[in-house]
């Protein structure tokens with residue numbers, strides 16, 4: 001098949017890839033061809049999060065702050081109100097609503113469509129439904145090869161690959177993972193498909209995905225028992241409207257160790273509580289500083305955070321809408337959803353189901369849970385070496401990319417350039433989104449991604465027009481010198497990110 005003429009290829013049309021395409025169309029001088037490539041048709045301009053069709057799957061960020069553009073956070077709310085969109089129950093979407101995620105997918109689709117319609121002549125968006133399986137540098141360009149056999153060439157390639165399904169928790173005997181009773185990808189439409197209403201289901205992991213699935217099942221009239229196995233018995237906390245709390249950590253006074261940081265935040269929580277503030281406001285006040293805080297923590301302290309604090313941070317930071325929290329509480333209170341604190345030790349499958357042997361926390365022995373289906377909700381796989389993703393494998397094998405030191409994603413320069421196996425930032429491959437978790441920690445939700453998408457479009461166009469301002473990692477610091485999670489303080493893009 002002949003190669004298509006092209007300039008910029010974007011792999012992945014979730015929020016990140018879609019918004020990079022939108023910013024490119026808004027800013028570029030013609031001629032420019034943008035190839036936006038998505039492997040799953042239903043995820044086109046929606047990605048994993050917003051391709052659900054269940055109205056009960058709602059956003060976990062208030063509508064007022066879900067606009068696709070950093071300089072216009074209210075854009076989504078206005079769109080929903082102008083379109084006169086109502087909740088399934090007939091209620092209007094307000095600033096404080098946690099709107100259905102499917103509606104947010106409609107919004108992203110509309111933003112892409114409207115931008116394409118008004119793009120200048122000579123600016124083309126090519127929609128491709130295909131899976132990119134490899135990249136091959138070829139002179140100034142990169143050949144992008146797809147599963148179908150199609151290939152195209154681009155001067156720049158953006159990897160907007162998003163979140164990957166969870167990895168299988170380690171077990172001595174992992175044969176059960178090949179069973180049709182085991183569902184490794186909780187976001188697949190198959191996870192709840194053809195489930196008899198009286199059957200017993202076990203969720204491994206207790207985060208937002210488990211909440212999504214348990215509530216969706218309950219709403220669909222599932223009558224059978226549901227179990228959740230959670231290592232620490234922690235569940236996402238509930239959002240609550242709270243008076244904002246002022247920023248209390250300035251870059252010049254950032255604690256140098258995790259212990260100091262935790263103490264500082266605890267002190268602030270006490271002080272805030274005494275003044276009548278809600279704890280949520282204190283956690284939210286940390287958000288603008290989170291990326292910077294993360295980057296100044298030495299690698300050893302970041303590791304400590306992942307071991308000891310992450311699970312507490314996650315449940316307090318990534319909260320659920322009140323309505324969803326109340327439904328979850330009802331499920332627990334009625335016994336329809338049974339919590340089990342511990343870790344899976346073994347699976348013993350027979351013709352009718354599987355016994356899950358759970359080692360209880362704190363050496364309290366074992367318990368056995370009986371289930372007919374097991375769904376892995378243990379959180380996105382971040383270790384790129386373990387991914388079964390042909391493109392990622394190809395990039396790592398060729399040395400075009402390398403994992404970050406914490407194995408939370410890939411090593412990425414401050415402007416979004418992929419860092420190769422020898423520590424050099426690429427001048428042709430770029431990325432954004434959850435892949436930067438090791439470098440930025442806070443890089444998964446719309447409020448961060450919209451800033452990254454806009455900044456990356458500027459970088460891509462600056463390079464294309466031969467203007468290297470803002471298109472390189474900060475001068476004077478080699479990326480190979482990445483001893484601590486890739487700090488690139490001082491560069492243009494990293495400063496933009498800190499404004500989130």
Ligand SMILES: Cc1cc2nc3c(=O)[nH]c(=O)nc-3n(C[C@H](O)[C@H](O)[C@H](O)COP(=O)(O)OP(=O)(O)OC[C@H]3O[C@@H](n4cnc5c(N)ncnc54)[C@H](O)[C@@H]3O)c2cc1C
Pocket residue numbers: 011012013014015016017018037038039040043044046047048049050058059060061130131132133160161162163187209391432433434444445446447449
């Ligand atoms: C269930 C869920 C709910 C969430 N809810 C919220 C929320 O309410 N608010 C919020 O701010 N954030 C939420 N998030 C966080 C979410 O990560 C971001 O909001 C955002 O959707 C991430 O977009 P993305 O484009 O980076 O990744 P994704 O949405 O994962 O999109 C990546 C896309 O790339 C495609 N792709 C991957 N590899 C290839 C390939 N080789 N070839 C072609 N295509 C490929 C995938 O098919 C996918 O569609 C949620 C996340 C999840 C998983």
